[in-house]
Amino acid sequence: MRVMKWSMIALAVSAAGTSQLATASSQDDSKGFVEDSTFSINTRALYFSRDFRNNPSGPGTKSRAEETGLGFNALYESGFTQGTIGVGVDVIGLLGVKLDSGKGRAGTGLFPTGSDGRSQDDYSKGGGAVKFRISDTVLKIGDQYTTAPVFASDDSRLLPELPQGISITSNEIKGLKLEGGHFTSSVAQNQTYHDSLGLTKTDFVGGVYSFTPEFTGSLYYAKTEDYFRKYYSNLNWTHALSDDQSFALDFNIYDTKSEGAGLQRAEKDGTTKLDNRAFSLQGAYTIGAHTFTLAAQKVTGDGDYGYGVDGGGTVFLANSIARSDFNAEGEKSYQARYDINMATFGIPGLSFMTRYVTGSGANTGTTSNGKEWERDIEAKYVVQSGPAKNLSLRLRQATYRSGDGVYYGSPSIDELRLIANYPLNIL
Template structure:
């Protein structure tokens, strides 16, 4: 090769490196990474009934490495996110692990020593629209990932989020698999009671901020062979005076059977009461909640009504064979520490009082107590059943000093139900996050 050719090649290589450096500058400089720690003691004590377990009691340490890249420069930006999750068992005996939804089980039904998984998400940005494909943590009215244990539930699929129109957020996508809170294995999708997997959950919808204090919502979702769901919501804040306001939250769901569930096929039926005993999903659920805030105080009151042809449902892994797949979250005010108050026919009144102790010179300290009472429940064993739950929460986050950001949380719940077992539950959590980038 001549010296001229070498010069051209070297120059081309340097230009390529320079171009690459320019293109990826934002990818690297805008990257963020955090290492989160969550230590959770979980105790759920069944107070009646003969079925095992009588008590689930476990203690585990979770590690969450969350990396979010920036986007490459240019009209179309490209990026990559990574979520590394690892759990370590600190304490769990075989007799106290049965029924766990926090720690995976080995072949002998004992809690494993440790478990981990890695989720990658590719992303593309064009103007004010972003496409994400890979591991997702959706928080939408028609799908909410569950984060009530030491590691979160994750989903796999694609999601588009657009802000092209002022004051409008549009979301659409498709979910294909999920990994439970206490599992390392991805499964298909189902509803509570369903034992056959669906691999297609389509959704679309958005939020329209009509005014500064008024937002309207509409979402549509379809879990193939299980259900179709429409959601309409209204959020409004009415300022009364300095430090005082009333927040209104109205929600309505209409859920109908789809495909195999509509045909009553075995494996695609939902659990609980259904009108004809065929496991067919047919439900209307609405709720109204009002929160009055005044200074450090917040007082909430609300009511929820579930129609009586079937339970209210959203996507779940609970009926699938993977033992760690159990547990999902519902976009309901009544989805609480123990119960969800979503059974067929159930009418639930609820109230909550919250207080921020910053007003007394203790910033970072907050407490709340909530009470819910459900009536008119229909189950396969009878009608007009009742249940109630009382939840107490106490949170404290250190505000300054070497351990700034270290958080402590206690959750205590008591449930008494004619439709399920009576339960007492406690959760103690210590959490901390270290910024790496």
Template sequence: MKNAIKWSSIALAVAVGNGLIVSQAAAIDGNEGFIESSSATLSNRTMNFNRDFRSPGVAQSKVDETATGFVLNFESGYSRGPIGLGFDTISMLGIKLDSTSDDAGTLLLPSTQGDTGPSNYSEIRGAVKAHIVEDTVLRYGVHLPSNPVIAYDDIRLLPNHYNGYSITNTSIDGLFVEAGRMTDRGEMNDSSEVDGAFTLDEDVTYLGGTYAFSDDLSSSLYTSKADELWKRHFLGLTYNMALANDMSLVTDLAHYQTSDDSPAGSNFDNKASSLALTLGAGNHAFGVAYQRMGGDNGYEYFDGAVFLANSIQYLDFNAKDERSYQARYDYDFAGLGIPGLTFMTRYITSDNIDTAFEGGNRDSRWERNTNISYTVQSGAIEGVNVLLRNATVRQDDTLDGGDVDENRLIVSYTWDLL
């Protein structure tokens, strides 16, 4: 059953965000830098998510829901002085458009099979920040971290987020350094903050950064500790080589080293590596990638921190001892006079999966993805993006839900308010 959009709820979120802006601006009378450096955006995403479980005997054969979400993001500037103060807020609202008890459970909404959940859910989070000297920022409160050892997810209707504290520095040219500790995590389909992915403590302390040796070569190095789970290190390297005839070759290398730091009975020991090569030729791009798992277990994670080449729409190809191979093709239709239209297809196959529960046999699986995206270039709806994502997965019933066919239709747009 379709539900009417509750515009009053959207208006409330906008009013609260604007109220915070006005009250803070009044509190810092005459400080034009604080206001001039502020920004505010309102983003909308409407998604239909359909996943068909093809394996026999599954408890739920299909999930299929439609919802629309709004994110109001305000970022203030800093007050003047040796220590500049500011604040950020993020307001999120998810509205159910179509969901039935038989097909619920897409993670667009706080719903599960047999329960379509509430008609909407919302939350408002904030953070305070301080700008020290010229290049150092301290922050406490809501975070949307995006680094190889802790990263937020934005793959459904609304992004998930963390609460914690962090420090970043850019005082050395080409070097970005950050450190922090994230505690409570807000889920992408829930307005609450929770502890305990894997039923254990998920607090994460991290340190790392990225250094650009030149415009074409950069490297990332991070280390982290997820309490009662693991210690994790990451090394990444990206090199863009210019070739003749306006072609280029981009090389991406990523390596994770994870050591177990959990109570007895768990084991997260893992080595995960990937190497991706992408040849750009005008409006075409051709890519290949190789990824390999080692250690006593597969690569486990509880957020978006899986910066590996073969972590794609449905699978991560992260099982114990798994080796996976990717071939990819991208095309920008601007080359045919249709700017804004892009196409991507890729195929990943794997082997050598350790399936000890099957008598030590080695298993394999594959996934195929196709994306078609169009951004309106002019007119009344200029900037509106329509994205169709398709995935086909074929694997043993004991692996990650078995065979799956999936389609996502996403329409999105962002308004610049400040």
């Protein structure tokens, strides 16, 4: 598999060498520190309910977790000073406020939880970064969100994860994006201190290349101290069949192996370190308002596909969905999904989605053929105009079942999320 990856990056570099360099860089077009500044605040209201249904009773167990919160995500991004080397700053401010909770209903991951088992009334975090730009290359030092497939900050709760470190992104060659990073800590979604994810150091490097307007490929490498090293590769092809029809294929693969202390080990055996491959293949056919998707995913080798300390979003696999990732050792899973865009029927901004994923063959220690399935239903509406333009309202419902009851501490989970996002661009 490494041969395929290195062959792909060699081809990307070779092809990129024939591409034309940009005649005018982003830094050449800089208008100034203040003139190019932006300031936005995203407000998120989130109701989160998780019903454990048949969860066994006893000390420390609960049948339901249910909380509501309000989150504010403020981001100021300055422009760059003019000249050969542009200098700027980014400032992030995050505030979470509890609207509804209770000691018996806490534990949704929306808020920090005290020693008494109650969620805090509010919490805040933030930081800043200084950035430098030469031509089309940006170096950033400090607090920043990350989106690399081997180090991606999670934003699935009230407030996002916030990593701290150094990143560099280069777009000097047309069609080729290169990036790297060195990060030494990260603030968890529902915490306020820098070491809340347990990260000591992650280093990564990689890039994405557009071979054609329809075909792209990517390759990344990352090493997380005392946990693992990862290789990741992706191939994506999208082809228009006609004015209202298209077909897309997306392939992802992770190769993970324990490094150093190997703190994240295979769940089935506390002494077995990770050494596995996780891959997925997804195909989607769109005709008019309708999109039909099929996906297959498989984990081979020792241990689950491990992630989390390197960012809760570091799982770019097709069957990583609302509740489960279907990423256990030896597990194979299949997905069927349907989307509809109601703009075709005169209601722009309204869309619906439903999907079903089933997994089997999971080796969890208690069984060598663990089974699970999940069904998700989602409705979303985005306001198209007026004072509330871009306000999005989303309803997400997930039903999860596991035949052997070893996943997530409960064999039956019903989950409901009501999410309202309002992005306000002030500058």
